[in-house]
Amino acid sequence: MTKLTLVIGNKNYSSWSLRAWLVMKQAGLEFTEVRIPLDGPTSHAEIRRYSPSGKVPVLIDGDLKVWESLAICEYVADRYAHHLWPADVAQRAIARSICAEMHAGFQNLRQNMPMDCRNRYPGEGMTPSVEAEIYRIFTLWHECRQNFGTGGPMLFGKFTIVDAMFAPIVLRFVTYGVKFNAEGKAYADAILAIPAIQEWLAAAYSESENIPHFKI
Numbered sequence: 585m586t587k588l589t590l591v592i593g594n595k596n597y598s599s600w601s602l603r604a605w606l607v608m609k610q611a612g613l614e615f616t617e618v619r620i621p622l623d624g625p626t627s628h629a630e631i632r633r634y635s636p637s638g639k640v641p642v643l644i645d646g647d648l649k650v651w652e653s654l655a656i657c658e659y660v661a662d663r664y665a666h667h668l669w670p671a672d673v674a675q676r677a678i679a680r681s682i683c684a685e686m687h688a689g690f691q692n693l694r695q696n697m698p699m700d701c702r703n704r705y706p707g708e709g710m711t712p713s714v715e716a717e718i719y720r721i722f723t724l725w726h727e728c729r730q731n732f733g734t735g736g737p738m739l740f741g742k743f744t745i746v747d748a749m750f751a752p753i754v755l756r757f758v759t760y761g762v763k764f765n766a767e768g769k770a771y772a773d774a775i776l777a778i779p780a781i782q783e784w785l786a787a788a789y790s791e792s793e794n795i796p797h798f799k800i
Contacts, residue, residue: 588615589644590656591634593622595788597795599699599752602784604641604656606748609780611665623795654687657745670740675732679746682724682739686749693717697760699752701788706761721753722768729767737774751775755785 590608592601608615620630620640628638635642635651642651643659650659661668670676696709728739728746735741739750754775757764764772775781
């Protein structure tokens with residue numbers, strides 16, 4: 585068993601698990617993956633074996649446990665992969681602001697368009713409040729690509745934690761048939777082309793669990 589262990593939920597449903605998992609993959613880290621299906625009769629007890637919060641994901645590095653996705657991403661960047669944040673101090677501050685906004689906000693989108701990689705629900709969940717949040721996301725993407733996107737197809741050029749935070753949003757937009765503008769489609773295509781994302785999706789498609797309350 586490797587030193588690092590990442591405990592995650594279902595790949596079809598667990599957007600926060602994807603964020604931490606993708607960062608670790610993009611950092612080139614070897615780790616043991618423990619997948620605990622959510623919403624089962626023993627799920628909470630199994631997760632509590634690893635996670636102080638009783639939630640996934642949680643990263644175990646020797647005797648250290650780091651729970652909560654953004655904290656895991658920060659830890660990986662601090663300990664193993666400094667390139668996961670922009671090198672420029674001002675850009676790094678903006679990247680952290682965007683991550684914090686993604687982490688704490690967009691509640692209407694989360695509620696009305698839950699992650700479900702295997703299925704397609706075109707047009708479902710598109711309330712006015714969701715539409716406003718989607719507009720904000722497209723605005724963030726545009727500003728990042730215009731101001732910081734030289735050197736690669738990601739929001740700050742090369743892959744950063746910001747892209748990990750938005751990867752589940754791209755998957756949601758595919759599931760619910762959200763229409764991209766040309767700039768948004770180019771970014772979404774770049775996210776979907778990441779080998780680790782393709783690996784995650786293949787695993788999500790092979791899962792057998794269905795969690796009704798994640799459905800619309």
